[in-house]
Amino acid sequence: MGPKTLKSKPEGNIDEDPLDIAIKDVQNGAGLHLDSDEDSGSDDGAESQLVLNKEHSNGRAPMKAAGFLCMESHDGKTQSENPNAETMQKLQKMATSYGRTGDQWRTRAFRQAIGKLRKQGELIRTSHQARAVGIGESIALQIEEIVSTGKYRRLEYAQNDPRNQIVKLFMGVYGAGETTAQKWIAQGYRCLAEVYEKADLNVNQRVGIEHYDDFLQRIPRGEVEQHAAVVEKALKAADPNLQLIIGGSYRRGSKDSGDIDCIIFMPEAGISHIRTLMLDAVIPGLMAQGFLKVVLASGSFSDDGSSKWHGASALPGANVWRRIDFLFVPWAELGAALIYFTGNDLFNRSMRFLAGKKQMRLNQHGLFKDVMRGRGRQRINDGTLIEGHDEKQIFEILGVPYRPPEERNV
Numbered sequence: 001m002g003p004k005t006l007k008s009k010p011e012g013n014i015d016e017d018p019l020d021i022a023i024k025d026v027q028n029g030a031g032l033h034l035d036s037d038e039d040s041g042s043d044d045g046a047e048s049q050l051v052l053n054k055e056h057s058n059g060r061a062p063m064k065a066a067g068f069l070c071m072e073s074h075d076g077k078t079q080s081e082n083p084n085a086e087t088m089q090k091l092q093k094m095a096t097s098y099g100r101t102g103d104q105w106r107t108r109a110f111r112q113a114i115g116k117l118r119k120q121g122e123l124i125r126t127s128h129q130a131r132a133v134g135i136g137e138s139i140a141l142q143i144e145e146i147v148s149t150g151k152y153r154r155l156e157y158a159q160n161d162p163r164n165q166i167v168k169l170f171m172g173v174y175g176a177g178e179t180t181a182q183k184w185i186a187q188g189y190r191c192l193a194e195v196y197e198k199a200d201l202n203v204n205q206r207v208g209i210e211h212y213d214d215f216l217q218r219i220p221r222g223e224v225e226q227h228a229a230v231v232e233k234a235l236k237a238a239d240p241n242l243q244l245i246i247g248g249s250y251r252r253g254s255k256d257s258g259d260i261d262c263i264i265f266m267p268e269a270g271i272s273h274i275r276t277l278m279l280d281a282v283i284p285g286l287m288a289q290g291f292l293k294v295v296l297a298s299g300s301f302s303d304d305g306s307s308k309w310h311g312a313s314a315l316p317g318a319n320v321w322r323r324i325d326f327l328f329v330p331w332a333e334l335g336a337a338l339i340y341f342t343g344n345d346l347f348n349r350s351m352r353f354l355a356g357k358k359q360m361r362l363n364q365h366g367l368f369k370d371v372m373r374g375r376g377r378q379r380i381n382d383g384t385l386i387e388g389h390d391e392k393q394i395f396e397i398l399g400v401p402y403r404p405p406e407e408r409n410v
Helices: 018-027 061-065 085-100 104-118 127-132 137-149 153-160 162-171 178-186 192-198 203-210 212-216 221-238 271-288 331-342 345-357 391-397
Strands: 243-246 260-265 292-298 308-313 322-328 361-363 366-369 384-387
Touching: 018 345, 085 104, 085 137, 085 153, 085 162, 104 137, 127 137, 153 162, 162 178, 162 192, 192 203, 203 212, 203 292, 221 243, 221 260, 221 271, 221 322, 260 271, 260 331, 271 292, 271 308, 271 322, 331 345, 331 361, 331 366, 331 391, 345 361, 384 391
Parallel strands: 260 322
Antiparallel strands: 243 260, 292 308, 308 322, 361 366, 366 384
């Protein structure tokens, strides 16, 4: 008897809308060359546009970005109900390993395979079944090995490679990305103590090593709310109209977060006024009371155009430092900023990909029409702003139903 006919996992009782299709397209590799000013947005510490240097983030962004496709469903629940969950988890670890070494071709192939497995309602056991749902032969054979033996030799080799283990260790340092990790290895360092004592570290990297374990810990949802409450009290003291929304994975309903994204805004206010209040009153006050511990990235002056502040905070009486970001958002751009700083990465890319298909452009500032592009999709003009303030209106203009934040875990 031949292999059983596989049925795709049901997607619901309604037809797919253009955003569903865009998500699948991006899962399969479309939209890889989006505009440089329209990167992925915030996702649990992996902000692309907020960084003041290319390796800011927290050293773990490449690993996180690789994990979005298989670890969470659209409603924020884990994929434990999926019969292929264990296979996807192991393939994801392999993709992360390839991504860490800069092998983007294999990383993409594994992500595509994970995306296809995620849509299946039955366990894919054999390489024949895997190929039948569109997975390439090499990964199909690896899937068969995982299911039939419970082992994954390729992943074991990668995880046991001493160099890979050291790269992973070093990339966990705040302010140290893959390039820096490889440089430290080339300089002969093999542990954090050696790096701390001998390497030429900037201030952020030194803090990153001193609080390495703190920054690697996930932050429980309740604690995120406690940090935000302290900030909100300081906001109201500076100006009763200042408001805060917690972004990132918290807004998507996750039980814990990698850092705390505080989206700061004020009705009818522009960026300059908000920034002045934050940098001249709120942040110094929180520093003085000991809640904010260190500045990791910020503009130097209240009028320098900066729209963010990165640092670390600790609750009263607590020794653990948490990564916290303040994102200053003008009222006119609030809706676009909420989409951008809520994530996740794949959802944001899919929204921008959909906008591009409609000759529009979406970034953290707004949705623009009449965007002209030349050869290689090089943007010729910025287009005309259609909507920036209203999050739901942006969805409506793009012709898709509004997706609540908890449904953006794609």
